[in-house]
Amino acid sequence: MPEVLDLTFFAFAIPAVIFAGISKGGFGSGAAFAATPLLALILEPGAAIGLMLPLLMLMDVTALKPYWRKWDTPSAKALVLGAVPGVAVGALLYSIADPDIFRLLIGLIAVGFVAFQAARARGLITPAAHPMSAGLGGFWGLIAGFTSFISHAGGPPAAVFLLSRRLDKTTFQATTVISFWAINLLKFIPYFALGIFTWQTARADLFLIPFAVIGVWIGVHMHHRLSERGFFAFTYLFLIITGTKLIWEGLT
Numbered sequence: 001m002p003e004v005l006d007l008t009f010f011a012f013a014i015p016a017v018i019f020a021g022i023s024k025g026g027f028g029s030g031a032a033f034a035a036t037p038l039l040a041l042i043l044e045p046g047a048a049i050g051l052m053l054p055l056l057m058l059m060d061v062t063a064l065k066p067y068w069r070k071w072d073t074p075s076a077k078a079l080v081l082g083a084v085p086g087v088a089v090g091a092l093l094y095s096i097a098d099p100d101i102f103r104l105l106i107g108l109i110a111v112g113f114v115a116f117q118a119a120r121a122r123g124l125i126t127p128a129a130h131p132m133s134a135g136l137g138g139f140w141g142l143i144a145g146f147t148s149f150i151s152h153a154g155g156p157p158a159a160v161f162l163l164s165r166r167l168d169k170t171t172f173q174a175t176t177v178i179s180f181w182a183i184n185l186l187k188f189i190p191y192f193a194l195g196i197f198t199w200q201t202a203r204a205d206l207f208l209i210p211f212a213v214i215g216v217w218i219g220v221h222m223h224h225r226l227s228e229r230g231f232f233a234f235t236y237l238f239l240i241i242t243g244t245k246l247i248w249e250g251l252t
Helices: 007-026 032-040 045-067 073-096 099-121 134-151 155-164 169-193 199-222 228-251
Strands: none
Touching (some): 032 099, 032 228, 045 199, 073 155, 073 169, 099 134, 099 155, 134 169
């Protein structure tokens, strides 16, 4: 974290937090992790994910009310139980890896997310013909727990499982909200133990709390008013640019 929270920091942080809130509130959380690649352009990867976790937890709580009890409980349970070992693996990697490894991983996840969505749009990846079992949900939960720990990017793996369950739009959104509310709680203790949270990130979070709430509020209201296609078109371009830059920095 920078010692002084200057104009450059807020120029990156405020749009990132609002964007994450919009995704959390209305678009299945799939693009919420886009805040992390953006912040990783100006912060160390650990500071970027440490800054975002309390804000994402606040967004989770804010988004719970409008989707309360609208989730699919078996699907959420499978994802959360699977996420436990995924979070543990992420914590182990963080404790031994160089920051450039995390820049590379965050960049690869960002670009990989776009590639996954493009393949799905072209029919190269299709939802399973039959709903996935809870066991497979646990596997995708493990992947979601790991990518969520590394860069708050658990949305895409979770979506692979949830799309197979043939949930309606609101049930899908509600299941995502409750699942990542639980997964983010799981991440809190290892983040604290590994020193990912600092007094600087806590101080910055205090300034950014209003923008997190505003973002979720906008997302909830956009849920029924804006097509996902328009929202994600911007997200994909943004992730390709930031992801490519982080990959370059991680390798060089």
